[in-house]
Amino acid sequence: MTHIQLDAKAVTYQTGPHILVDAASLSVRCGARLAIIGPNGAGKSTLLRMLAGLQQPTSGQIDFNGKNVGHMTPLERARQFAFVGQTDAPDQQLLVEDYVSLGRIPHLGLLTKAADREIVEDSMQRARITHFRRRPLGSLSGGERQRMQLARALSQQPAILFLDEPTNHLDPKARSELLSLVAGLDVTTIAVLHDLPLVAPFATHVAVMHSTQLVASGTPDETLTPRIVSDVFDLDVLRLRHPSRQRDLMVFEAPEPNHTTHPHPRSI
Structure with missing residues (x-):
């Protein structure tokens, strides 16, 4: 791995x-899956x-590998980073396979067209979308669209995947x-997540944001503690x-009305 x-x-x-973000510091290393979590408006x-x-x-x-990200050109970033956002609105008549191939744009001319096609094919297989490759985007469900966007990002062959x-x-x-x-892609990933029960099964590391500040970071066990969650x-x-599987479950629920919380997350 690079x-x-x-x-x-x-x-x-x-x-x-x-x-919107106040003096946040963190590090991400090769192979990590970092989940950034926090309430709405946390940054x-x-x-x-x-x-x-x-x-x-x-x-x-x-810094990415010692180079200031702000000094990287858009092309340099596109060859290293792939970003899947919330507001992608491509032509709904575009076919899935053609959409995924857009991820090769930053690399055009570096490889043969046949090699680019192989990468697109591999990306669709990894995202498990080959069975609807010839469908127009407008016909896809929400889950299918997310996997299609993931395949396009993978076709960029990024060092880091941002979700x-x-x-x-x-x-x-x-x-x-x-x-x-x-989680099974073996790609360094940084993802903003809202669903707390899904964080621990997915993430190797967690960054907790609150009121624009990074108030905790570490493994899921270190960050999803009763005090921090409260x-x-x-x-x-x-x-x-779990009653039938050999693993633990985390259940999150609202406290009882008379439950005492810790109102000062900055002290974490």
Whole structure:
């Protein structure tokens, strides 16, 4: 696997008087699956876009393999980073296979056309969409569209895959299946997630955002603790043994009305 090191050093993003991310620092290494979690408005998507080079920090710096991401050209970034956002609106008559092939644009001319086609084919197989490759985009379900976008991102052959709320608008089964698919790709991934029960099965590392600040980072066991979950989400977390599978489950629920929470997440 290619050497990968992405470091955010006290990055802040401010627009006018509003600070959206406040002095966040984290590191991502080769093979990691980082889940960025937090309440609405915490700064998750802004942090993700800064890490991907789509927004430049107001202060601080992000380095990819020792190079300032802000100094990379769009073409350089497109050869290293693939971003799957929430608002992709391509031509609905475009065929799935043609859409996936758009991921090869940053690499055009570097390989033969036959090699590019092989990469597109492999990407569709990895995303499990070859059976609807000739369908128009307008005919796809939400889960099919997410896998199609994932295939296009994979065809870029990225060093890092960025996903902004990839389970949004999917039913519970499709959410779990999509994240299981991504986890099995062996691609360094940074994803903004909202579904807390899906975080631990998917992520090797978790970054917890609250009120624009990164208040905790580490493994799922280190970050999805009762105190942190209570402070940040005002939820209780229970760890239960699955009755038929040899693994633990995390259950998140609203506390009882008289439950005392910790209102100061900055102390984490």
